[in-house]
Amino acid sequence: MRLTLRVWRQQNPDAPGAMATYDVDGISSDMSFLEMLDTLNEKLILAGDDPVAFDHDCREGICGACSLVINGDAHGPERTTTCQLHMRSFKDGDTIDVEPWRAAAFPVVKDLVVDRSAFDRIIQSGGYITAPTGAAPEAHATAVPKPAADTAFEHAECIGCGACVAACPNGSAMLFTSAKVVHLNSLPQGAPERESRVLDMVGRMDAEGFGGCTNTGECATACPKGIPLFSITTMNREFVRAARKGR
Amino acid sequence: MALDTRTDRRPSFTGLLWHSTVGKKTAMAVSGIVMLLYLVVHMLGNLKIFFGAADFDAYAAWLRTIGEPFLHHEWFLWIARVVLLAAVLTHAVAAYQLSRRDIAARPMKYSHKRHRASYATRTMRWGGVILGLFLVWHILDLTTLTVNPRAASGHPYANVVATFSTWYGNVVYIVAMLALGLHIRHGFWSAAQTLGANRPGRDRVLKTTANLLALLLTVGFVSVPVAVMTGLVS
Numbered sequence: 001m002r003l004t005l006r007v008w009r010q011q012n013p014d015a016p017g018a019m020a021t022y023d024v025d026g027i028s029s030d031m032s033f034l035e036m037l038d039t040l041n042e043k044l045i046l047a048g049d050d051p052v053a054f055d056h057d058c059r060e061g062i063c064g065a066c067s068l069v070i071n072g073d074a075h076g077p078e079r080t081t082t083c084q085l086h087m088r089s090f091k092d093g094d095t096i097d098v099e100p101w102r103a104a105a106f107p108v109v110k111d112l113v114v115d116r117s118a119f120d121r122i123i124q125s126g127g128y129i130t131a132p133t134g135a136a137p138e139a140h141a142t143a144v145p146k147p148a149a150d151t152a153f154e155h156a157e158c159i160g161c162g163a164c165v166a167a168c169p170n171g172s173a174m175l176f177t178s179a180k181v182v183h184l185n186s187l188p189q190g191a192p193e194r195e196s197r198v199l200d201m202v203g204r205m206d207a208e209g210f211g212g213c214t215n216t217g218e219c220a221t222a223c224p225k226g227i228p229l230f231s232i233t234t235m236n237r238e239f240v241r242a243a244r245k246g247r
Numbered sequence: 248m249a250l251d252t253r254t255d256r257r258p259s260f261t262g263l264l265w266h267s268t269v270g271k272k273t274a275m276a277v278s279g280i281v282m283l284l285y286l287v288v289h290m291l292g293n294l295k296i297f298f299g300a301a302d303f304d305a306y307a308a309w310l311r312t313i314g315e316p317f318l319h320h321e322w323f324l325w326i327a328r329v330v331l332l333a334a335v336l337t338h339a340v341a342a343y344q345l346s347r348r349d350i351a352a353r354p355m356k357y358s359h360k361r362h363r364a365s366y367a368t369r370t371m372r373w374g375g376v377i378l379g380l381f382l383v384w385h386i387l388d389l390t391t392l393t394v395n396p397r398a399a400s401g402h403p404y405a406n407v408v409a410t411f412s413t414w415y416g417n418v419v420y421i422v423a424m425l426a427l428g429l430h431i432r433h434g435f436w437s438a439a440q441t442l443g444a445n446r447p448g449r450d451r452v453l454k455t456t457a458n459l460l461a462l463l464l465t466v467g468f469v470s471v472p473v474a475v476m477t478g479l480v481s
């Protein structure tokens with residue numbers, strides 16, 4: 001395959017960036033999108049140019065490190081992560097636009113790499129449970145009802161990649177935050193911090209400069225792990241309940 | 248290690264709501280539903296125009312007597328006006344503040360553009376602005392009668408006919424009511440999301456209800472100018 005790439009290049013957080021155009025040849029349809037970018041980078045390095053910086057780690061769709069808005073879609077046209085997106089989803093001769101996640105709370109570090117530590121701070125504010133350390137507890141000590149376990153598991157699938165923020169017209173982190181809140185609030189282990197968790201995590205989310213939810217639904221459409229939009233509905237309910245009860 | 252004790256004062260319920268994006272949206276949902284309930288009653292009341300001037304004017308006069316003798320003349324109307332004004336202000340201020348925040352949260356647009364959200368969803372902000380301007384014009388036209396071509400106090404039927412005998416009267420009302428339909432189509436379902444009332448099993452029912460409410464209100468309100476234009480009401 002032969003492709004034309006339009007890629008966002010930006011030297012550092014303060015430099016102005018711009019879209020740069022590159023032609024890449026010899027792309028196999030079995031390559032992943034990141035391997036295609038590796039091919040481009042080899043070419044750039046051989047020519048003595050600066051390679052395109054992008055985030056990646058596991059390359060098997062589980063770590064949440066990869067990002068990229070491809071032709072306007074977070075993680076590209078398929079419902080998966082960019083590392084699991086294959087070039088067979090594109091046609092020979094295509095022009096592909098590659099941009100970083102765009103949000104005030106996710107500043108660009110370089111090229112396609114953005115700083116997602118705002119997510120870490122949201123987790124720090126309440127994405128944990130209080131448990132005594134030491135020997136592992138007896139497995140049957142805390143019974144978890146099957147429906148609660150299913151809900152928790154569905155929400156625990158979130159890999160924190162930030163595609164929801166990238167896709168949302170308001171750069172909102174509601175789907176990420178709600179996935180974490182609903183995951184822990186559904187479980188008996190999460191019950192002691194049920195109220196403070198949702199209040200603190202929403203508070204942190206707002207303080208980081210993410211936008212609000214307008215129920216547009218772009219986040220759930222973009223999510224590679226299929227976190228449902230109802231996750232936000234549940235968090236809204238938990239929030240008002242907690243605000244009424246106090247912490 | 249010493250554990251810290253929470254000695255800080257508990258923030259109030261309304262304070263917690265108004266100072267968070269989730270809570271502010273809750274205020275929008277509640278105020279939106281208050282206005283929506285009012286509009287359903289208002290639309291049904293307007294349909295009395297089809298029974299003639301005597302009926303319609305008597306209905307308008309009766310509105311002023313609700314609650315008597317417990318309430319003084321027109322007090323009910325003033326209570327309703329205060330509640331509605333509070334709802335409009337809460338809704339508009341929250342919409343303005345949240346919108347500013349939302350726009351600031353995406354300072355750099357994508358160069359590859361695409362539209363996916365529905366038309367109703369994308370037009371909530373401008374549609375809301377149209378509705379706000381319409382409210383001002385509507386009150387100047389049929390409540391204070393400042394801009395009404397007939398301006399006959401105590402004769403609402405004649406004033407309504409006068410409004411819809413001008414081309415601009417018809418255009419303003421019909422455009423505003425189409426905007427209202429779109430606003431409710433997204434707004435009703437959105438409010439259910441915001442208030443945490445939606446569930447996977449209820450989503451279709453809520454979306455259908457939103458569409459029906461939008462259609463009912465738009466058709467009901469628009470039927471009046473159409474009736475005057477076609478001579479059914481004169």
Ligand code: HEM
Binds near residue numbers: 276277338430435
């Ligand atoms: C003063 C004029 C108005 C303005 C500026 C305005 C603006 C807005 C905005 C910006 C939104 C949020 C849209 C979004 O989240 O995407 C909204 C939502 C909404 N509006 Fe309005 N609007 C106005 C009048 C009305 C009226 C007259 C009604 C009565 C039916 C109404 C009912 C609603 C409802 C139910 C929502 C959904 C709230 C939620 O999502 O929780 N609005 N409005």
Ligand code: FES
Binds near residue numbers: 062
């Ligand atoms: S690189 Fe780990 S999810 Fe894509």
